[in-house]
Amino acid sequence: MPQSFIIDGAPLELLDVGELALIHSNHKPMDTWLLDKFFPNRPSFDRDEVPLAEINTVHDLAPLVSPHQPGKPFDTKRAAKVDFVQPAYYKPKNMVTLATSFDEALVERLRTAGIISTGSQQLSDQEKMMIAQIAVMKRNHDAIDNSVLLMATELLLKGKYLLQSDDYAYNLVDYDRDASLTFSPLTPWNQAGAKPVTDIEAMEKLLLDADGGGSKAYLMSGKVWAALSANDEFKERFVKPYAGIAVPYKPSLNVQEGASFKGYLDEKELWVFDATYRLASGVKRFIPDDYFGAISDLNGSVAQCKIKNMLANGAVQKYFDRQWYSEDPSGIYLMTESAPLAVPSNKNGVCGGTGFIV
Numbered sequence: 447m448p449q450s451f452i453i454d455g456a457p458l459e460l461l462d463v464g465e466l467a468l469i470h471s472n473h474k475p476m477d478t479w480l481l482d483k484f485f486p487n488r489p490s491f492d493r494d495e496v497p498l499a500e501i502n503t504v505h506d507l508a509p510l511v512s513p514h515q516p517g518k519p520f521d522t523k524r525a526a527k528v529d530f531v532q533p534a535y536y537k538p539k540n541m542v543t544l545a546t547s548f549d550e551a552l553v554e555r556l557r558t559a560g561i562i563s564t565g566s567q568q569l570s571d572q573e574k575m576m577i578a579q580i581a582v583m584k585r586n587h588d589a590i591d592n593s594v595l596l597m598a599t600e601l602l603l604k605g606k607y608l609l610q611s612d613d614y615a616y617n618l619v620d621y622d623r624d625a626s627l628t629f630s631p632l633t634p635w636n637q638a639g640a641k642p643v644t645d646i647e648a649m650e651k652l653l654l655d656a657d658g659g660g661s662k663a664y665l666m667s668g669k670v671w672a673a674l675s676a677n678d679e680f681k682e683r684f685v686k687p688y689a690g691i692a693v694p695y696k697p698s699l700n701v702q703e704g705a706s707f708k709g710y711l712d713e714k715e716l717w718v719f720d721a722t723y724r725l726a727s728g729v730k731r732f733i734p735d736d737y738f739g740a741i742s743d744l745n746g747s748v749a750q751c752k753i754k755n756m757l758a759n760g761a762v763q764k765y766f767d768r769q770w771y772s773e774d775p776s777g778i779y780l781m782t783e784s785a786p787l788a789v790p791s792n793k794n795g796v797c798g799g800t801g802f803i804v
Contacts, residue, residue, distance in 0.1 A: 463767040485746035533787035545578040586782035630801035636673035658794035661740035743795025751785040
């Protein structure tokens, strides 16, 4: 149902947060490929921190008992030490101001739903405010999603990430990845004499030695893929045996925005990821353009803790939205709260680094 505000003694009916959330979920969702691929689990905890030992990463074994003894429950306290990590806490808040630019597809969906006027008539100020509400909620949610994506990316690349801002104390979340898993080749792959297949086999051995398991996917930039696919050692091992039989890798442009699947290397997925994001300092990449990683952990988590807002009543949810009118500074505000934390399934599930091209 609409949410009503009294502005200058007159009622202004706008969409409530429930309606906004419904519209937002169908309005240009951002690309969360990296989260979906490497952090597919979404555990929730009705508490203020994430108990890492409760994010189960091993398979249960049935307890051994004599046939004449009563049954036994599983031992769910395998960890000798239970670490509790405080999640990040996000509270983006923005003022809803009269929209002056409009997404044509969004306007058509709102007209079809009967939320704003149909036909060719000009949008009223109330309808412009509704469109502005949707834009502000999308901005809030996308800001949180981008922050979680950056958190997960840092964890994937380095095994740790830093939670810090002007209003948040320094907090390094370090899962203590084995130092041997940081790898750079002796000869960059776009240089003469490079041995990328030998380097990848060395990375696979490092993963096994650190109990990371065998890799399931390789992640790299388009430039690294271009160097790898053009390398003589690589072609001798993985391309020439297919000559006259099949094309082992999909021909395509090497640099593409977002994620691009290139095929399989010894039954392991080859992924190129060239997505970027924008900060005040300029456009930055999610992964460096000279990065390559062998990844065995495809089962990470983005854990969610409870919302610390009295009106949320201890709810555990990805977004908690609030909307209200403020006298000073005067305006209608939308605020979104979220308490996420990226957690690996295996802290030693990635071997990689930079320096694979120059």
